[in-house]
Amino acid sequence: MSFALKDAQVEKDIFAKRAYLAAFFVFLLVCVLAARMSYLQVTQYDLYASKSENNRVQLKPVEPIRGLIFDRNGVLLAENLPSHSLTIVPERVKDMEQTLALIDVLVGITAEQKESFLKKVSSYRRPYEAIPLKYRLSETEIAKISVNNYFLPGVQVEAELVRHYPMGEHFAHVLGYVGQMNEREKKKFDPIQYKATRRIGKIGIERYYEAELHGQVGYQKVETNAQGRILKVLEKQSPIPGKNLILNLDARLQKAAMEAFDGRRGSLVAMDPKTGGVLAMVSSPAFDPNLFVNGISYKDYNALRDSLDVPLFDRATRGQYPPGSTMKPFIGLGFLESGVTTWEEEIADPGWYMLENDERVYRDWKRDGHGEHIDLRHAIIQSCDTYFYEMSFRTGIDRLHPFLSRFGFGQNTGLDIGNALPALLPDRDWKKKYRGRSWYAGDTLNLGLGQGYMLATPLQLATAMNVFAAKGQWHRAKLVQLIDGIPLEEETRPENVVLKDPTNWDRMDNAMEGVIQHYLGTAKGLRKNLKYRLAGKTGTAQVVGIKQNEEYDSEALLERQRDHALFVSFAPIDDPKIAVASVVENGESAGSTAAPIAKIVMDKFINEAPSTRGFAYEN
């Protein structure tokens, strides 16, 4: 082969042939490319044009601005402040670990934030949804993230309005707070209206009025780049802001009450007898609701949860206490109404009471009794237990229960108060059903003192006192006065309490004034500096059972085992403006604990005109 002669002309001819072949194939392949491009650009143009448009244009829901909440004088209680948070679109991130590490170097993220973020990433969610990693960025942090934007694809700083409660713990329970929606909650709300919403009302007014406060979602048609950054707004439908609420609550009273409790456990509810508007509703100790808005840290939450004072517990609506002697004005009216006694009848009080065929001795709180001449007025003023034992026995449960229930005991009568407990007004059926025993006469005696099985919440006591102050006129308790300027409708209300002898209202008022004004009155300490006519009634509720013949020795009892102190009152007697129920847990002596707190609140409301500031946000 190697000896064969190379023929230049043959080789040139071979090449020429092959060159033609090559040119032909080149032409063929160019045609293939041209055909492919035509297929994409002509045949499939519509498909890819819309794909490209969908790439570029996104419909972004816009969260409506949550309604503001004001107190009755226009003091802002819940507002929306701008806040910057760091969010990540996981789909745009190439290396999540590396991205988080870089963010940690730049602005610092806690293990908790990271864990919560990764949990959200791995749980069910919409693709391309920005997931928050860190809230409340400072100006410096925003700058650091912005400068390093190039290295952080998918990471963005989002400005949003975040709920803020300027009055902090003063309104913690009653106003409640908003918090992040969890997966379970997301299913409960309209997926369209809540598309852009991250936080919902979790407790209190924020929860009850979620529908009003939320508003209606808007949307933006935006042009974004591949990193999801918005470049242009093409079309816009503005969201409709939530409705503003004006409450019946008075920030001055909330503050005064919280300060009066000074961290002691207890609750105070004040209402307007003319409307049923709740003027103050306090549960002490409280917490800072702002902690919950962006998700409370485990540390803070555990501290609140594990505190012996249970600050997260709303005592005003869910705290169930034996109302004790604060029931006496209501029960006393019940005696008169059932005709078992009159204002004139007097009984002798040896300091104890016994039923026939019963060995049990029912003791008066005053060991030696209140004397030979105790009528209803003095039974109220001095809180004589023996009188109430006797008359309760005469009245009987079948007359006492229906009468007391007309004041709302054992029921939830609030108009817009979510989560309140009905507590307990016992009767024969209840005992049979839940205790499996018949009703004994002794049970009636206990009920006659607001003890035994009976339980009431501070809200119920205040509501009953409110009806009492309005001489039987019912108004359901309501926190909100106006929703976007429209008054809250009270469509139904319990039947008014009508007495056979309406003068009994005034005479009972008079007896209750004696509680403060009479030298034997159990709250006579309130007389000092009293500028209006005040009616009140003290009560104590046993925390631990005292056995027969055992002396109550407060010194020996631990602080948390002492009696609860309660006080119900209203003022002024001639023209009632405010009715108050207050409870101081383990306060022992109502006259020196629960009553003064109530007086501070009433003084504030009756003696001091509200400042003219407020409604700055209203047009």
Add this chain to the structure above:
Amino acid sequence: MAGDFIRQLDDSSMSRGKSLLQRLNIDLTMLCLLLLLCVGGLFILYSASGQNMGMVYRQMVYFGLGFFIIFVLAQIDPRWFQMAAPWMYAIGIIALILVLLVGVGAKGAQRWLSVFGLFRFQPSEVMKLVTPMMVAWYLSSKLLPPKLNTIAMVLVLIFLPALLIFKQPDLGTALLVSSAGIFVLLFAGLSSRWIMLAIVTVLAVAPIMWYGVMHDYQKQRVLTFLDPESDPLGAGWNIIQSKTAIGSGGVEGKGYLQGTQSQLEFLPERHTDFIIAVYAEEHGLIGVMILLALYMAIVMRGIYMASRGRDTFSRLFAGALVVTFFIYVFVNIGMVSGILPVVGVPLPLISYGGTSIVTLMGAFGVIMSVYMHRRV
């Protein structure tokens, strides 16, 4: 020797009537076509880079260097290439081995060789020129059309560098180097019987490559090519977005700098491998047809120039380079439009990047040299 003397005499005597370009051994037609492509490429790059003038200036420098290389190589008689071929091939193979031993690289592949820390170069890129040069050198001394043992030797010459490049790993370049060598064989008159046999062999070897030799990321590319929708956010993203860009361009295109896919960064590697998608989106089918026509004109002119070569070596070498240039175009547009797997081949003279420009212009320098040193 005498013939050479006469030819030189001829050349010098003829040069009196020659234009300046002819004197500089430059083919005016090819030069104009290349200039047109490069200038157009700069405009496309300006849009594809997100109007980054810095990138355009750098690309202009690469083009300047490229045309300088054309001028230099055009002055060299093809005989010098023929003489240098075995030596350059040997040096290239050594360099490829060194790359595997001490090379530097990025993204898990070693492709670069650092020369005394002064500059870095990519031996595999040089092999795109040297491998066909070597095969042409070898075949030019053999009787053509080639016999079986000649073919066997040629295959060894081709697959030695291809295998070394594949090991880096760089499948795309390995395939291009191989095809450049194979084209020499085809131009040398490889019989159609062998061509058929080769196709059958490739089909048989493919499964072995898949299970035994290919890296995971290479397999992933093939899988993604077969079904891009299966991984729309990962490996399939590129091809889905590039098809969307091309398709949404329609017949007339969205207008210069108006391509939303490219300008809004949906398109990945838009200034390098996927630049045709930017062009197709903004200039539509009309623009694409003009570009394809320009490429075809360059290739046709190139084949003509190669066929006018003085000797077998010149023709084989230049012819293989021209067809390889076209293969670049075909593979790039094919992969971006979704009819070929994504193998990482730039669009000749339009994609951003100095290395490929230098290599391609080197090839055109050789083609100029072959054409201008033809027998008159």
